[in-house]
Amino acid sequence: MTQATIFLCPGQGAQAVGMAREWAEHSTAARETFDEADAILAGHIEGRISDLCFNGPAETLYRTDISQPAIYTASIACFRAMREARGSDFRLAATAGLSLGEYTALCIAGAFSFEHGLRLVALRGRAMQDAAEAAPSSMVALIGADEDKANALCDAARGDDILVAANFNAPGQVVISGSLAACERAERLAPDHGLRATRLQVAGAFHSPLMQPAADRLAEALANTPISAPNCTVMSNVTGLPHDADPDTIRQRLVAQLTNPVRWAANCEWLAKAHADADWHELAPGKTLSGMMRRIDKSVKIISHDQPETSNA
Numbered sequence: 001m002t003q004a005t006i007f008l009c010p011g012q013g014a015q016a017v018g019m020a021r022e023w024a025e026h027s028t029a030a031r032e033t034f035d036e037a038d039a040i041l042a043g044h045i046e047g048r049i050s051d052l053c054f055n056g057p058a059e060t061l062y063r064t065d066i067s068q069p070a071i072y073t074a075s076i077a078c079f080r081a082m083r084e085a086r087g088s089d090f091r092l093a094a095t096a097g098l099s100l101g102e103y104t105a106l107c108i109a110g111a112f113s114f115e116h117g118l119r120l121v122a123l124r125g126r127a128m129q130d131a132a133e134a135a136p137s138s139m140v141a142l143i144g145a146d147e148d149k150a151n152a153l154c155d156a157a158r159g160d161d162i163l164v165a166a167n168f169n170a171p172g173q174v175v176i177s178g179s180l181a182a183c184e185r186a187e188r189l190a191p192d193h194g195l196r197a198t199r200l201q202v203a204g205a206f207h208s209p210l211m212q213p214a215a216d217r218l219a220e221a222l223a224n225t226p227i228s229a230p231n232c233t234v235m236s237n238v239t240g241l242p243h244d245a246d247p248d249t250i251r252q253r254l255v256a257q258l259t260n261p262v263r264w265a266a267n268c269e270w271l272a273k274a275h276a277d278a279d280w281h282e283l284a285p286g287k288t289l290s291g292m293m294r295r296i297d298k299s300v301k302i303i304s305h306d307q308p309e310t311s312n313a
Helices: 021-026 028-041 049-055 064-086 101-108 114-134 147-158 180-193 209-223 247-257 264-274 288-296
Strands: 003-009 090-097 137-145 163-170 172-179 196-199 279-282 302-304
Touching (some): 021 028, 028 064, 028 114, 064 101, 090 264, 137 180, 147 172, 163 180, 163 264, 172 180, 172 288, 180 196
Antiparallel strands (some): 137 172, 137 196
């Protein structure tokens, strides 16, 4: 019987100069994915997305408006290369993606085409960059936090500003997001709450109310994007549970994701219980999600495919 397979799809932060270059050299399907992306994004970004992925420069690739379509393209290129090599050797049981990666997960599951997904993530990245530049803001990683501790710190540091929990990545790893002044207060107060705080190098306060202008722009784009019921389980970051089959509900969840916390640990915990015997794979770029899973559920073994030689493809 064909093995049930789960694919995990990375989000922003996984980008690195050279990402998926070896996949493009190794696989016709991967190379064609980058060619397709270059054609779709022509005139919409500075340069070619393939060249930015393969050669940088890093300061351009790491911008929110570039890194999001770049990661999405790299992940789909990796998936298509694996499918090209394996054919019917795996049965897609479920997909899940961290923030941006949720779009990759939905594309893999047939909810929308590669082109429609790429246009969405390019707009999403641009809208998030614009919202971040409109208000001084940031994000802070908390080590040793759970949801209650993170919320308590936010309450103590918020003042008259915005500060909320933004990412529940793994036990003991929570990210908070908000106004720059509130983030600075949280860093100072964290030791009093038994937490270690580290400022993240991001453009702004993602997954917080400060992203509402970006959510409004994304909602308009999603309303005009054809979406179908996924052909396998796809996890929702907002609920921590599988997406409904209803396309309008999928649209609503994707809009809400920009201003609500990402419940990644809950996504993985649900999948581990529902698909205990599945093969787990992490798409390029990077190995961040495998590292998180070691803190979420050590019994789950994930194969990362940052490079073709680890893919058995």
